[in-house]
Structure formats: structure tokens, C-alpha cells
Amino acid sequence: MAFPKKKLQGLVAATITPMTENGEINFSVIGQYVDYLVKEQGVKNIFVNGTTGEGLSLSISERRQVAEEWVTKGKDKLDQVVIHVGALSLKESQELAQHAAEIGADGIAVIAPFFLKPWTKDILINFLKEVAAAAPALPFYYYHIPALTGVKIRAEELLDGIQDKIPTFQGLKFSDTDLLDFGQCVDQNRQQQFAFLFGVDEQLLSALVMGATGAVGSTYNYLGRKTNQMLEAFERKDLSLALNYQSCFLIYFSCLGFGVSQTKAIMTLVSGIPMGPPRLPLQKASREFTDSAEAKLKSLDFLSFTDLKDGSLEASS
Ligand SMILES: CC(=O)N[C@@H]([C@@H](O)[C@H](O)[C@H](O)CO)[C@@H](O)CC(=O)C(=O)O
Numbered sequence: 001m002a003f004p005k006k007k008l009q010g011l012v013a014a015t016i017t018p019m020t021e022n023g024e025i026n027f028s029v030i031g032q033y034v035d036y037l038v039k040e041q042g043v044k045n046i047f048v049n050g051t052t053g054e055g056l057s058l059s060i061s062e063r064r065q066v067a068e069e070w071v072t073k074g075k076d077k078l079d080q081v082v083i084h085v086g087a088l089s090l091k092e093s094q095e096l097a098q099h100a101a102e103i104g105a106d107g108i109a110v111i112a113p114f115f116l117k118p119w120t121k122d123i124l125i126n127f128l129k130e131v132a133a134a135a136p137a138l139p140f141y142y143y144h145i146p147a148l149t150g151v152k153i154r155a156e157e158l159l160d161g162i163q164d165k166i167p168t169f170q171g172l173k174f175s176d177t178d179l180l181d182f183g184q185c186v187d188q189n190r191q192q193q194f195a196f197l198f199g200v201d202e203q204l205l206s207a208l209v210m211g212a213t214g215a216v217g218s219t220y221n222y223l224g225r226k227t228n229q230m231l232e233a234f235e236r237k238d239l240s241l242a243l244n245y246q247s248c249f250l251i252y253f254s255c256l257g258f259g260v261s262q263t264k265a266i267m268t269l270v271s272g273i274p275m276g277p278p279r280l281p282l283q284k285a286s287r288e289f290t291d292s293a294e295a296k297l298k299s300l301d302f303l304s305f306t307d308l309k310d311g312s313l314e315a316s317s
Pocket residue numbers: 014015047049050051052053175199200201202216217218219258
């Protein structure tokens with residue numbers, strides 16, 4: 001089995017799908033976006049077509065093209081490109097999984113189907129197993145995001161014996177605030193060397209304490225460098241610096257808002273790369289929001305990372 005040379009760990013940016021003002025995908029900026037993540041944010045792993053990437057709002061053909069563009073532009077620059085291939089239709093999910101393997105992606109992830117839902121662990125595993133089997137050489141990650149899917153099966157329950165059913169299972173992307181469930185997943189599966197990737201960015205420090213081996217999230221698009229500093233502080237057991245980062249992050253960024261529309265607007269401001277509006281049913285961030293976010297980011301010196309004071313996101317004034 002062609003598993004990655006190294007385990008998926010550290011920060012993984014959940015990529016935004018850039019769009020034009022007309023709502024078409026803007027493929028032309030993806031190369032620039034890769035360079036920005038690597039050079040400016042120090043982030044070399046990406047998660048494509050997930051929540052932040054509006055994967056479920058794209059057509060299957062668009063999802064294939066987006067995945068292909070990221071793999072092509074990321075070649076020799078990124079470490080790992082994981083493609084989210086979850087869909088309501090098993091057939092579509094399998095088609096996307098097979099496509100991810102064909103284009104040379106490094107892994108696939110799948111959410112629980114969320115319209116006609118699996119109500120038991122065994123049914124969910126059966127669905128995931130069928131998708132994973134369509135890409136038998138690719139590492140498989142379960143993407144647990146119960147608030148959005150409405151599928152409340154605890155991850156800890158799902159992981160019990162999962163590799164017997166899904167031999168390519170390599171880890172969990174856990175986008176939920178139930179740290180007890182997360183901690184139990186880590187605790188019970190430590191010996192299997194799975195990747196435990198936390199997906200609630202504003203709680204990452206707590207998840208590190210519970211044993212997270214990495215993180216997938218929207219904010220690592222523009223806060224990758226600062227979050228890497230937090231990871232380093234945590235590694236050095238400098239909890240006070242790590243906490244300083246997490247607190248600053250909570251105070252400063254939670255007031256800006258974290259929806260996909262806001263993420264697109266903030267990323268455009270911070271990176272200078274146009275991300276465009278989201279697709280319906282999401283609404284473009286209002287001018288009022290963008291103006292106040294810009295003022296806030298300026299007051300933090302945040303529109304130029306190089307000016308940031310070490311270990312602090314505090315306002316320059
Ligand atoms: C619900 C949601 O979008 N969660 C984000 C977080 O990164 C989130 O934006 C962040 O924690 C801020 O709330 C990620 O877990 C989603 C993600 O990784 C993805 O785009 O698939």
C-alpha cells in the first residue's frame with residue numbers, strides 16, 4: 001500500500017475555493033495560493049474541498065478540477081494534499097475517491113452522509129468502507145463534524161476496531177468541541193499510530209493537551225505562522241506562551257467571525273489574493289464587515305506579518 005512517507009501531522013490548511021465575482025471557480029490564483037501558504041504561512045499540508053472549500057456546494061466535475069489543480073500546483077512544494085470526497089451519493093463519493101488516487105493525492109477524507117443518515121456505527125462504517133475501497137492505495141481519514149452533518153455517532157465508538165473494517169484507515173479529522181470524545185479516541189488508539197487532527201482552531205491548545213497530533217482548519221490559511229509558533233511553544237512546554245497565543249487568537253479573531261464568507265474576506269485582506277464571494281446559499285461578507293475587519297487587522301499590524309512582535313498578536317498602539 002502506497003502510504004505517505006510520513007504521517008500527516010502539524011498544520012493542515014483547509015483550503016478556500018477561490019471564486020470570481022460571478023461565482024465561477026477562479027483556478028488562476030491557486031498557484032499563487034500554494035506559494036503563499038508555503039512561504040508566508042509555513043503550512044505545507046492542505047485539505048481540499050472540505051467545509052471551508054465549499055466542497056458540498058460544488059458540482060462533481062468542479063470538485064475533480066479543483067482537486068487536480070491543487071495537486072498539480074502543489075507538486076514539489078506541498079508535503080501532503082488530502083482531498084475531501086464525501087458526498088450524499090455513495091457512487092459520487094467513490095468516483096471522487098478513485099479520481100483522487102488517479103491524480104496522485106496523498107489521502108482522502110469522508111464525512112458522514114447527512115440527508116439520508118446512517119443511524120448506527122455499523123451503517124456508517126459500511127458507507128465509509130465502500131468509499132475507502134474505491135481508493136485502496138490511499139490513506140483514509142474520517143471527517144467527524146457532527147454539528148454540520150447531524151450524525152452524532154461518537155468518534156470514539158466509530159474508531160473501535162475500524163482498521164479491521166477499513167484497512168486504509170489512517171486517522172481522524174475531529175471538528176467538534178467534545179474534548180472528552182476526542183481524548184478517548186487518542187487514548188484508545190495511540191498504539192495504532194493514527195493521525196488525530198483537531199478541527200476547532202480556537203480550541204487547538206486544549207486538543208494538544210488531549211493528544212492531538214495535528215490540526216486541520218480554516219484559520220491556518222492566514223494564521224499558520226502564528227499557530228506554528230504556538231505548536232513550537234507547546235512542544236517546548238512553554239505553556240504560558242502557548243496560552244498567550246491562544247488567548248490573543250480567541251479575543252481578536254472570534255470577534256471577526258469564522259464562517260466561510262468571513263474566512264474568504266479575511267484571507268483576501270491578509271494574503272492579498274482575491275478569494276471572491278462564497279456560493280449560494282452562503283452570502284458574501286458585507287462591506288460593513290470587510291471594512292471593520294480591515295480596520296481591526298490594521299490596528300493589529302496584521303496586514304503585514306513581518307511587523308508582528310514575537311509571540312504576541314497585541315495591537316501595535
Ligand atoms: C465548521 C468549520 O468550518 N470548521 C473549520 C474550522 O477551521 C473553523 O473554521 C475554525 O475553527 C473557526 O471556527 C474546520 O474544522 C473545517 C475544515 O477543516 C474544512 O474546511 O473542512
